Amino acid sequence: MTVDIVKWLARAASSATEWEASFGEYLPHPAAIISDEEFGRVFDELSERLRGSTPFFHPRYVGQMTRAPHPAAVVGYVAAMLLNQNNHDLAGGPATTEMEHEVVRDLAAMFSLPAHVGHLTSSGTIANLEALFIARQTHPGRGVAFSADAHFTHERMCALLGLTAYSVPTDTRGAMDLTAVEPLVRTGSVGTVVLTAGTTGVGAIDPIADALFLKERYGVRLHVDAAYGGFFALLSDDDDKALEWDPAPWRAIRGCDSIVVDPHKHGLQPYGCGAVLFADPAVARHYRHDSPYTRMFSGAPAHLGEITLECSRAGASAAALWTTLRLLPLRRDGLGTVLASTRRAALRFARRIEESSELSLYQQPALDVVTYLPSAGRTVSEVDAVSGRMLTDGMSADPTDAIFLSTLRVDAAGFGGRGHLLDIDAPSGRILRSALMKPEQELCADDLVARIEALAAPVARADGREPR
Numbered sequence: 027m028t029v030d031i032v033k034w035l036a037r038a039a040s041s042a043t044e045w046e047a048s049f050g051e052y053l054p055h056p057a058a059i060i061s062d063e064e065f066g067r068v069f070d071e072l073s074e075r076l077r078g079s080t081p082f083f084h085p086r087y088v089g090q091m092t093r094a095p096h097p098a099a100v101v102g103y104v105a106a107m108l109l110n111q112n113n114h115d116l117a118g119g120p121a122t123t124e125m126e127h128e129v130v131r132d133l134a135a136m137f138s139l140p141a142h143v144g145h146l147t148s149s150g151t152i153a154n155l156e157a158l159f160i161a162r163q164t165h166p167g168r169g170v171a172f173s174a175d176a177h178f179t180h181e182r183m184c185a186l187l188g189l190t191a192y193s194v195p196t197d198t199r200g201a202m203d204l205t206a207v208e209p210l211v212r213t214g215s216v217g218t219v220v221l222t223a224g225t226t227g228v229g230a231i232d233p234i235a236d237a238l239f240l241k242e243r244y245g246v247r248l249h250v251d252a253a254y255g256g257f258f259a260l261l262s263d264d265d266d267k268a269l270e271w272d273p274a275p276w277r278a279i280r281g282c283d284s285i286v287v288d289p290h291k292h293g294l295q296p297y298g299c300g301a302v303l304f305a306d307p308a309v310a311r312h313y314r315h316d317s318p319y320t321r322m323f324s325g326a327p328a329h330l331g332e333i334t335l336e337c338s339r340a341g342a343s344a345a346a347l348w349t350t351l352r353l354l355p356l357r358r359d360g361l362g363t364v365l366a367s368t369r370r371a372a373l374r375f376a377r378r379i380e381e382s383s384e385l386s387l388y389q390q391p392a393l394d395v396v397t398y399l400p401s402a403g404r405t406v407s408e409v410d411a412v413s414g415r416m417l418t419d420g421m422s423a424d425p426t427d428a429i430f431l432s433t434l435r436v437d438a439a440g441f442g443g444r445g446h447l448l449d450i451d452a453p454s455g456r457i458l459r460s461a462l463m464k465p466e467q468e469l470c471a472d473d474l475v476a477r478i479e480a481l482a483a484p485v486a487r488a489d490g491r492e493p494r
């Protein structure tokens with residue numbers, strides 16, 4: 027069926043042992059030696075404790091943007107992790123550094139970047155920090171504009187870097203309102219505009235193609251935060267009408283200055299694997315540093331430490347992504363099949379919600395995040411209370427029936443702009459949000475919605491009202 031993880035993890039371990047043996051024998055030291063029996067006790071405790079984890083792998087986990095890593099990624103990770111390679115420099119991870127250069131080249135090709143410099147990071151947040159750090163170096167003294175729905179960490183990273191942050195309003199689909207950006211840029215106070223390709227909240231795509239002129243006309247940097255949405259670029263040439271797809275933003279990414287994409291979101295990788303790519307390889311100069319304990323300054327940035335803010339980084343992350351992409355290449359008929367199925371899952375899920383009397387679609391999904399609310403709520407605080415109850419009830423059901431949702435806080439303008447005519451008795455309230463990031467969810471989208479409808483129903487009855 028799929029990769030037999032037990033068999034291949036054993037192979038990873040024996041291959042590491044063989045490799046170690048090739049260096050000859052050495053005397054073991056009793057320090058830190060643990061008996062098998064002692065280990066067994068702790069391992070049992072560990073297994074027991076881990077049972078309390080959240081089942082990201084299961085199709086009935088329809089909450090945050092996460093899933094289980096692909097078994098190929100896990101085996102690739104463990105095989106390299108046993109050797110504990112460090113991709114800071116070539117001496118620390120000669121084999122895994124090469125793999126990182128290869129996967130970064132693949133990611134750059136996915137966005138059709140004509141040239142690039144880039145690397146993996148421990149997360150999307152660190153990748154965005156690096157992009158904004160370079161933005162500060164190339165556009166000193168000028169601020170950063172991003173939409174009100176951009177990831178919360180942009181503001182934090184701006185504070186960290188001492189950059190002024192400008193929050194720009196969004197339109198009724200949650201995409202950045204470009205008409206509000208241009209006046210800001212014209213004043214000269216903004217040096218960088220962050221465009222989000224798939225917002226974390228509702229999955230909206232900022233108007234990347236329409237924003238390209240800002241770079242031409244005002245010389246601003248354009249940074250694309252595609253931490254969540256980046257791999258949808260694999261569908262950018264897709265003419266399958268069933269995907270209800272606009273390729274324009276994905277094709278425009280190649281015209282921007284930097285891109286962040288998270289292989290640990292849609293790239294089937296375990297945490298932590300983010301990536302940052304720069305269109306101009308010359309930005310590498312901004313990372314210049316020297317230290318007495320590393321071998322650096324080789325000319326071309328062969329040592330990844332020459333182009334990263336982080337120092338030590340797991341070579342295993344590169345090995346995991348490399349293994350995965352050898353099997354599911356960054357093409358429409360490779361990893362693209364996964365993205366197409368999650369997109370279809372989201373569309374099907376959304377259509378079923380539109381037909382539902384218990385649930386209302388908050389807005390049409392642009393990617394594979396679907397936002398919706400209980401129809402029974404007539405005021406913002408009722409919608410909030412019912413959504414919150416559904417979240418808790420769903421998770422606390424019997425494990426074979428539990429369903430895991432997430433909530434999204436939206437304000438009165440958010441409801442009104444999308445035609446949800448609620449009584450505004452509170453400034454904001456929670457709605458429900460589901461990322462359908464697993465292909466299996468395409469097969470059970472109807473059942474998932476039915477399960478969520480069942481969660482929504484009791485309240486309408488308890489209130490003595492018929493569900494609308």
Ligand SMILES: *Cc1c(COP(=O)(O)O)cnc(C)c1O
Nearest residue numbers: 149150151177226251253254288
């Ligand atoms: C998830 C996400 C981030 C943060 O990435 P982490 O890997 O969680 O640090 C940033 N931007 C967007 C759009 C995201 O969806």
